[in-house]
Amino acid sequence: MTHQNAPHVHLHRETFVIRANEVDAQRRLTLPALVNYLQEVANNNVRLAGMSVYDLHARGLAWVLARMKLQIFAYPHHGEAVVVKTFPSAVDKYQFYRDFRVYGPSGQLLAQATSTWPVIDLAKRQMVSVPDFLRVFTFGGDEAPLPPAKGKLLPPGPDPHQHVCTVGWYDIDVNQHTNNAAYFRWLVEGMPPWFLAAHQLAEVDLQFRNESNLGEAITVQASPLPAEPLEWAHRLFRPTDGKDLATAQTTWRPN
């Protein structure tokens, strides 16, 4: 993993005023809306460097999100302005590392994330080693990056809570594959409603494993870890071929 400290870092900041459709019944910013903010600043960060999703399409390539570990310390509410910052933090042979910070109206740190972004060949739908023309980013932002997420995620236990979702028309993005935020939405919607009503998500570590396609049914399994009622393991898989689409671990706190 190369880590450079260059004078011109690719740092990008945007302000989002939280809309009514981005909050839950408790007026708190939802997880899918937050993930869409992160995705948006990441898109704009690479776009301003001439390496947008469309620039990569023109070369038959695409950015994909492989893993994201997100910690949420406090939730902002409807109507509040949050500042979202991102910077590429490192690169190795196969992927970029990218950090995120989310600040509230008085500058407090509300959330932070580390993530990994390999590049795929669009025709083969396969990962490629990071091409040289993408090795233009400078790293490190204006603060120390988070340690990258590591380690294998635990699977749900033997008798998990189970839920079925379908990949809908609007879940498909400009890469012709399922939007990343959809997996975070399905993960939460695959939790028991009585648990969601009493808790808020404190941390999620999610690994993307395989792509899903329009119209496919997805089974979402979730169960608390043994003796850890506030830590859950999640698995999203396609029942027709048994392939895992995403696995995740989450940590919750009471409301």
Add this chain to the structure above:
Amino acid sequence: MTHQNAPHVHLHRETFVIRANEVDAQRRLTLPALVNYLQEVANNNVRLAGMSVYDLHARGLAWVLARMKLQIFAYPHHGEAVVVKTFPSAVDKYQFYRDFRVYGPSGQLLAQATSTWPVIDLAKRQMVSVPDFLRVFTFGGDEAPLPPAKGKLLPPGPDPHQHVCTVGWYDIDVNQHTNNAAYFRWLVEGMPPWFLAAHQLAEVDLQFRNESNLGEAITVQASPLPAEPLEWAHRLFRPTDGKDLATAQTTWRPN
């Protein structure tokens, strides 16, 4: 229906830069994202008049959207800035009428809508006559309002295309009921994918009929009108009690 021409009209405008998660696979603004923009400017319009959803909650009341007729002349794309304008256009005993206009980057009219907004008693979940304290709005905006949507919507035919959706955790809004944009999403997701891939929505007239609740399954039926392959009739109902949640008619054009 009272129609006033007052010197201080309640007109509200906001600019939205279209985000990656708000476009479809063709980079076009999605219908749910557009409806959320309209909802957002309507919310902010009443909020600036001291009559927000939260102000009404404090009095045990809520705004609800009863019917919206939306015409889309051209779709804006990812990254473009659109200006969305709204103004209350009239009021009668039971509801407000509200207009919307959406303008593209060079000022062209991209979309327009007329809508009706009754007020409900939150405890009884029943419509009430418009209370006096809400009769503070001035009407008419800076242009002639559209004629309100009228007439009964035709039902789908005898052998409709059928699709099942579920009310998810994030479909529930601050009114503790299903977000309006969800019905527009379900309506489109209840169309055959081969049709969606080749057409774009030109017009939708949607009537909200009953509320839905978290976890409920919803059946979406759709069929083209006899001898009108580009005009469809839609019905969203709850199979457990057979109640209609929304009915709609749409008009499409080839891509």
